[in-house]
Amino acid sequence: MDNLRKRAKRSKRNEWWLAAALLFPNLLLLVLFTYRPLIDNFRLSFFNWNISSPNSTFIGLNNYVEFFTREDTAQVLLNTLVFTFFAVVGSMVLGLLLAMLLDQKLFGRNFVRSMVFAPFVISGAAIGVAFQFVFDPNFGLVQDLLLRLGISSPQFYQDPKWALFMVTFTFVWKNLGYSFVIYLAALQGLNKDLAEAADIDGASAWTRFWKVTLPQLRPTTFFLSITVTLNSVQVFDIIHTMTRGGPLGNGTTTLVYQVYTETFSNYRAGYGATIATILFLILLTITVIQVRYMDKENKQK
Known part of the structure; x- marks a missing residue:
């Protein structure tokens, strides 16, 4: 009986190791090419940075204030x-x-x-x-x-x-x-x-x-x-x-096109990152609302 339990535990452990080995490359790529740029974009939104310059200046929430007060x-x-x-x-x-x-x-x-x-x-x-x-x-x-x-x-x-x-x-x-x-x-x-x-x-x-x-x-x-x-x-x-x-x-001009214009035409990468962050939050909110609505519909069935 003990041998069977040990064998079952070993088999389960091997399955976990196999799953980890298969998932790790995909998770690594996801972190490097999705989450890291997302976090870096959020960080950049607090800076004033000319994309052609190696130097940037921390300005706090000024980019966000400008976005919500601009006429366009x-x-x-x-x-x-x-x-x-x-x-x-x-x-x-x-x-x-x-x-x-x-x-x-x-x-x-x-x-x-x-x-x-x-x-x-x-x-x-x-x-x-x-x-x-x-x-x-x-x-x-x-x-x-x-x-x-x-x-x-x-x-x-x-x-x-x-x-x-x-x-x-x-x-x-x-x-x-x-x-x-x-x-x-x-x-x-x-x-x-x-x-x-x-x-x-x-x-x-x-x-x-x-x-x-x-x-x-x-x-x-x-x-x-x-x-x-x-x-x-x-x-x-x-x-x-x-x-x-x-x-x-x-x-x-939409939000995505404004990100391009501000970053590559006006050379304001910090302000472009601000718009990209706001767009991300809008999309996240819409997706969460849709998912919750669908879950609510499924529970009512």
């Missing part, structure tokens, strides 16, 4: 909120609709699925350059289509509202394939018996979707709400290639 902060926060909201809602709603459509037995659906997903794997910078011509108010595709309808093209590169719409639409078009693929996989794993039972009971298509399909997709929707939000808040390449944060100063 409200506009940048509003741009970030509007862009993120419509990017997330647009990507998820259109992704779900396309997934439900292409989950049916249609001719050529595999080809269409590939076409929907293809933009997601293309560089955002390349798509941004391409859509510069699509939205060009003089000879772009949008201008041509509107001209055929007798409507003049909006000035996408002069009006801040239309410029924000332009970059949001481009982001949704590029990232639609991600939500589409995730939702399509979830739809193919649904319990078909529930849908058949609702069909037998005479439920309408809308009732089946609202009462049967959508509740089963709740975990997928929760997952996408977090990942798409994180992706949209951090978008840089599309904005940089299409508008450079303009027009009229900060027309399409």
Whole structure:
């Protein structure tokens, strides 16, 4: 009996050592390339540092005070909120609709699925350059289509509202394939018996979707709400290639783009780190709220 206990303890100890050996390289990389830069960025936010200089000056909370008192902060926060909201809602709603459509037995659906997903794997910078011509108010595709309808093209590169719409639409078009693929996989794993039972009971298509399909997709929707939000808040390449944060100063400048501008254009790495820290805290808060809401929903079931 003692031999069996010793053998069990030895086996358990060996499993712990194996787990530690497998996890250590990943944890080391995570600490070096994620947590260390995060802590260093937070430290840097208390300094005034010209990125081209080896010296920095400790200024305490001055960077944070400046951020919350600057005139352009409200506009940048509003741009970030509007862009993120419509990017997330647009990507998820259109992704779900396309997934439900292409989950049916249609001719050529595999080809269409590939076409929907293809933009997601293309560089955002390349798509941004391409859509510069699509939205060009003089000879772009949008201008041509509107001209055929007798409507003049909006000035996408002069009006801040239309410029924000332009970059949001481009982001949704590029990232639609991600939500589409995730939702399509979830739809193919649904319990078909529930849908058949609702069909037998005479439920309408809308009732089946609202009462049967959508509740089963709740975990997928929760997952996408977090990942798409994180992706949209951090978008840089599309904005940089299409508008450079303009027009009229900060027309399409978001928090991430302001980090780039302050750090590499204005050479204020300390202030850029401050904005990055605030953005991190905002994303952390949103994620915690989403997770707690989902936990609450699961406990009520």
